[in-house]
Amino acid sequence: MTSPTREAFPPIAEAFNAFATTTLPNQIHAPPSPHTHRLRKLQSAHNLGAAARISTQNSLISQQVLRHPQEGAPPTTRNVNRSPQRNRANSDATPPPPPTPTIFPNNLLLTLNHKRSALSKASRVADAMSLDRLIREGPPDGDVNSALESARLKVLDQGIRSDSDGMSRTRIYFWLIFIDAPILDTNEYLALIHRGASPAYSKIRNDTFRTLTTDPLFRRRVSEASLIRLLNAIAWKLHDAKEERRPTSSRLSLAHTESASSSRSDISQTDASSPSARNRARALTLTTEGSDAATSEPGTYVQGMNVLAAPFLYAARSEVEAFAAFHTLLTKECPGYIRGAMDGVHRGLALVDKVLAIVDPKLSFYLTSKGLSAEIYAFPSVLTLCACTPPLPEVLKHWDFLFAYGPQLNIVCIVAQLIMMRNELLTSLK
Known part of the structure; x- marks a missing residue:
């Protein structure tokens, strides 16, 4: 049995020509001319197989158009007249065609293409923008996901532009965006600083003077005072969060213990009435609170946080930016780092x-x-x-x-x- 040819179905060929020129002018090409079979003998085996598959696919689509004249999207076609595949060198029989995709109505096809083009357009615009421009102008068309993906790829491929010392005007903003740090009011940071010495102030002072001592770039740009302020503010922030999680009864007993110890210290020391003396006494007595190695609860300060905070202060343009990024890293990205047992x-x-x-x-x-x-x-x-x-x-x-x-x-x-x-x-x- 031989495979059916296009000449055996003249009405189907005419219907397909009309359908291809009116319904799908850009997606489907017209069937080959009657001279195609004579030209096949002059072509190579590879071109012959490709032309045969195109011819068979067009014939099947034409059959579906005649079979479903009222439907815009006929079901998936089946090759009911397909013959067994034979040697291409001995005959012109067409091989089994690949599965024919479903033909969508024009309006649905245009809608899907429009959505694809819209998504790719936003992605292409974000890819064409530099990192500095992306920070300055924001995500194109409000497409945050495409802008973030484009920024990540640019960081991986090109890197953030900086000088020989590693200084960049946009690096800290990319860090804040990537770790999803919230916006922080400067007054909130100043309020933490004005509270004075935190419970971990003594431990902070024991570590800050040793932070990256062999790095001249860090020592030239970041002062020990700014590192102390940042770590002390972080310690107050973590201390307040810990107090909020503590049960009410525990907080009352702790307050009673602190008041009793302060009363005993007032009796034994005559100069303990000054504010500076009280701050020093509190720093010395509460320096290990929440940072005991035997507990797994979140503490206020652990050794090593000074080195972890150093790059934030070096890259940030203000202490507030460094504080927001560092606090987000500790509480969201690496919360286990600040636990007492690490x-x-x-x-x-x-x-x-x-x-x-x-x-x-x-x-x-x-x-x-x-x-x-x-x-x-x-x-x-x-x-x-x-x-x-x-x-x-x-x-x-x-x-x-x-x-x-x-x-x-x-x-x-x-x-x-x-x-x-x-x-x-x-x-x-x-």
């Missing part, structure tokens, strides 16, 4: 060991055999999101990537750093 840090260290064992089992086994787990060599990198690893301009680029795609990828970056120094580790630890 649960998030230890979980991250366990992930470093697991990822390294998957990526490079030989290096992982070698380090383990030498007694080197991630708890020993990766603790600062996990705690500070690699902010402790100089140089500082490279840290800022690293944070651009982390905030764009998630701080959890810091674990993968630490493992990548180990892989880069793999040969040195295998040779130096023998």
Whole structure:
């Protein structure tokens, strides 16, 4: 049995010609001319197969048009007259065609194309804009998702424009956008500063003078006073949130204990009536509140927060911007970092060991055999999101990537750093 040809269905060919020229002028081409079969013998086997598939598909669409004259979208066609496939060199039989897609009505097709073009248009506009212009003018056509995706790709491909010192006018704004930091009133930050020494003030002062002491860029731009103000304000903010979560009975007992201790101190010391003396006494007595290693409750300050806050102050154009970004990172992105036992840090260290064992089992086994787990060599990198690893301009680029795609990828970056120094580790630890 031979396959049906176009000449065997002249009414179908005429109907298809009328349908193709009036209904779908841009989507479907007219069927081949009667000379097509004579020209096929002069073509290669590849061109012959392609022409045969187009001819069969057009014939099937024509049959569906005649079979459903009143419907705009006929059901999916079936090749009822399809013959078994034969050798192309011996006959002109057409091979089985691919499934024919459903033909949509003109209005529905135009609507879908319009929606696709609208989405792609917003995405194309965002891709054509630079990062600085995207910050200055906002997302085109209000399409925030397309603008965010375009900004992430640009950060990954081009990076945020900055000078040799890592300074950029737009970097802090991208950080605030990527981590979804809320708008903060400057007066709220000033109110936290004017409250004086926080419960963790003594611990803060013990850490701030040691923050990135070997980095001249940081020491030249960021003063210790600004770092103290930022960490003290963060400690007050976390302290207030902790007090709100504390039951009422516990708060009353704590207030009673504080008043009793202050009364005893007033009796024993004659100069304790001055405000400065009271602030110093409170800072010394309450410095470890909420930061005990034996508890898993959120604290007010843990060691290492000073290094984690340093890049924010370096990249921000004001302390308020640095405060908003740093507080959002601690409370939304890495809440486990500020717990007394640093649960998030230890979980991250366990992930470093697991990822390294998957990526490079030989290096992982070698380090383990030498007694080197991630708890020993990766603790600062996990705690500070690699902010402790100089140089500082490279840290800022690293944070651009982390905030764009998630701080959890810091674990993968630490493992990548180990892989880069793999040969040195295998040779130096023998």
